[in-house]
Amino acid sequence: MLYFMPPEGSGPPEHWAEGTVVVSFNDTAVSLVDVSNVELRGLTIRAATHTGIEGTGVTGVHVANCTISGHGRHGIDLEGTNSGVESSHVYSVGGSGMRITGGEAMTLTPGGMYAHDNHVHHIGLWKRTYQPALFWGGLSPSLSL
Numbered sequence: 733m734l735y736f737m738p739p740e741g742s743g744p745p746e747h748w749a750e751g752t753v754v755v756s757f758n759d760t761a762v763s764l765v766d767v768s769n770v771e772l773r774g775l776t777i778r779a780a781t782h783t784g785i786e787g788t789g790v791t792g793v794h795v796a797n798c799t800i801s802g803h804g805r806h807g808i809d810l811e812g813t814n815s816g817v818e819s820s821h822v823y824s825v826g827g828s829g830m831r832i833t834g835g836e837a838m839t840l841t842p843g844g845m846y847a848h849d850n851h852v853h854h855i856g857l858w859k860r861t862y863q864p865a866l867f868w869g870g871l872s873p874s875l876s877l
Contacts, residue, residue, distance in 0.1 A: 761778070761784050767787070768791040770792070770793045772793075774796075777799070780804065781803075781805075782803065783808075784800040784803045784806070786806075788811050790811070791812055793815040796817075796818050796820065797818075799820070803824075803825045805828075805858070806828045807829045809830075810832050810833070813834050815834070816847055817830060818847070818848040819848070819849045819850065825855050826856070827856065827858065827859050827863045832847055832869075836871065840871060845870065
């Protein structure tokens with residue numbers, strides 16, 4: 733378990749110029765597996781070779797006011813229940829902007845997944861076909877971009 737609360741007003745080192753390119757050898761920048769009640773707010777997540785934020789089997793994960801860009805595949809990939817993304821900016825990704833799935837179609841169990849008030853653009857830069865800005869799957873009733 734890791735808790736990190738940066739000091740108020742902290743940011744990248746002063747010697748980093750605006751627009752600095754960061755190269756990452758990590759497949760995923762933020763990986764959430766079988767976690768619950770996690771909030772990612774106000775973060776800038778850049779430059780993973782695969783996915784910016786990947787959540788599998790999550791419950792109550794809330795991504796808000798984040799900037800996700802420069803990833804080789806998907807910006808955000810969430811699968812679980814009662815989780816979602818709001819007021820975030822996803823751009824310059826190689827595949828889909830956001831992939832959000834939840835619920836169980838066979839039993840008609842709702843997932844409670846959501847995507848509200850997001851700005852998604854410049855997607856499919858690597859794989860150009862069948863890469864939507866928002867891939868939506870499962871059984872979840874709440875969607876508004």
